[in-house]
Amino acid sequence: MSNEKTMVEQLGEWAHNADWNNLSEQAKEALKRRVLDSIGVAIGALHGEPVQNIRRMTADLGGKGLVTLIGGGKTTPDYATFFNGAAVRYLDFNDAYLAREETGHPSDNIAPVLAAAEYADADGRDFLLALAIAYQVQCRLSDVAPVRKHGFDHTVQGAYGAATGAARAMGLSWNQIANAITIAGTGYHSLRVTRTGELSNYKGLAYPNTAKGAVHATMLAKYGITGPREVFEGNKGLMDAITGEFAIDWKKENLERVTDTIIKRFNAEIHSQSSIEGLLELRDREYIEPENIKAIRLNTFDVAYNIIGGGEEGGKKRIRYKEEADHSLPYMLAAAYLDGQIMPEQYKPGRIKRNDVQELLQKVDVTPNAAYSRRFPGEMACRIELETKDGRIFKIEKSDYQGFTTHPASWDVLMEKYNGLTQGIDSELTQEIADTIRNLEHVKVRELTELLGQIKTREDDA
Known part of the structure; x- marks a missing residue:
């Protein structure tokens, strides 16, 4: 065995040595905002059928009550x-990171890092630092080692991020952190079919399942199980099997990538945000009765077109249920125009099936624009044309939206979103949860998870 540290061992050493004091104030604030945003989204999703099904499965399987479930139980x-x-991910309303050839949702790492931190009885500072590490690993791998073009899902990079963050939150040694990463990284290479063609419940469960595996890998490493040291650069490792050559000098990495992530204003796939905001602005400015609309034409960047506009990942005009609706630009734009918003209620079965939205979405055409594509991911540029049946044309152009890196969402803006998503639970409890997150670096993690365990929701009507 070589004495020279492999890439994953260098990563483990970097994660172990990371220091809270190396986080900028901007990054600390960004982390807390994303925890608030994701907890609000999770609370709003507790009524979702797949989330309820997973709760029943968890209750049936049992297991020692060590870590808190949002909404009660351990x-x-x-x-x-x-x-x-699953609760954080189900509504598809949590944050995103835009690399040139990869888009992921780094707040998916909150669940594994929070579970590991509660298990280790860590304080809020340890949790936030470990979360910053998870963000950094997933985002940087997305930058230099995209996998979508090879037919794999963005959860591939997530396995490395979730394991690194969970292992650091659990207080493991650098060598144990490296082993946790290798086990998770070797075991979780999900196929991109998760998000192409006919979509299923698993679209929202792929990352939670990977994160579950990453925490299991962390427990294995804690108990002395080793993994392949050359998971990145070795024979049939990640580079050889999927990504090709890449390099990251972990010693030179900071903890600031969280500040480059973006938060969703609308309950819609991330690449749709600027186009939805633009269409709503056009609607408010001109308001054309839906029955008088001949066509809505969206010219946008290639990633949006390929993933949600009818490009390489399949047609987007046959919409029957939530998973198809929230990955269809035609549906989301049609629903936004008709209802003046895109929130969880726009994905209820009754709303999706109504004739008004089904008819209007057929009038939405999406095309890619090479100039806009070159401006991505620094911008989310698009142009919308609305043509009426009497031949009038109204236009609007956008380069970003409220929540993008150029127009970040403040704590107060996120509180509006949070309060809207948590209307179904006790208002005093929701405020106490928000206040605890606001001061998370000064409290124990269990102070937050105990509050999350007190949440009780009313049954939501479909």
């Missing part, structure tokens, strides 16, 4: 990660 760290992660 289970093992890995099963808590899966349930809480």
Whole structure:
């Protein structure tokens, strides 16, 4: 065995040596905002059928009550990660990171890092630092080692991020952190079919399942199990099998990538945000009765076109249920125009099936624009034309939206979103949760998770 540290061992050493004091104030604030945003999204998703199904499965499987479930109950760290992660992800309303050839949702790491931190009885500062590490790993791998073009899902990079963050939150040694990463990284290479063609419940569960595996890998490493040291650069490792050559000098990495992530204003796939905001601005400015609309034409960047506009990942005009609706630009634009918003209620079965939205979405045409594509990911540029049946044409152009890196969402803006998503639970409890997150670096993690365990929701009507 070589004495020279492999890439994953260098990563483990960097994660182990990371220091809270190396985080900028901007990064600390960004982390807390993303925890608030994701917890609000998770609370708003507790009524979702897949989330309820996973709660029943978790109850049936049992397991020692070590870690808190959002909405009450306790289970093992890995099963808590899966349930809480499913709640964070189900509405498809959490944050995103835009690399040139990869888009992921780094707040998916909150569930595994929170479970590991609660299990280790860590304080809020340890949790936030470990979360910053998870963000950094996933985002940097997305920058230099994209996998979508090779037919794999962005959860591939997530396995490395979730394991690194969870292992650091659990207080493991650098060598144990490296082993956790290797086990998770070797075991979780999900196919991109998760998000192409006919979509299923698993679209929202792929990352929670990967994160569950990452926490399990962390537990294995804690108990002395080793993984392949050359998971990145070795024979049939990540580079050889999927990504090709890449390099990251972990010693030179900071903890600031969280500040480059963006938050969703609308409950819609991330690449749709600027176009939805633009169409709503056009609607408010001109308001044309829906029955008088002949066509809505969206010219946008290639990633949006390919993923949600009818490009390489399949047609987007046959919409029957939530998973198809929230990954269809025609549906989201049609629903936004008709209802003046895109929130969880726009994905209820009754709303999706109504004739008004089904008819209007057929009038939405999406095309890619090479100039806009070159401006991505620094911008989310688009142009919208609305043509009426009597031949009038109204236009609007956008380069970003409220929540993008150029127009970040403040704590107060996020509180509006949070309060809207948590209307179904006790208002005093929601405020106490928000206040605890606001001061998270000064409290124990269990102070937050105990509050999350007190949440009770009313049954939501479909």
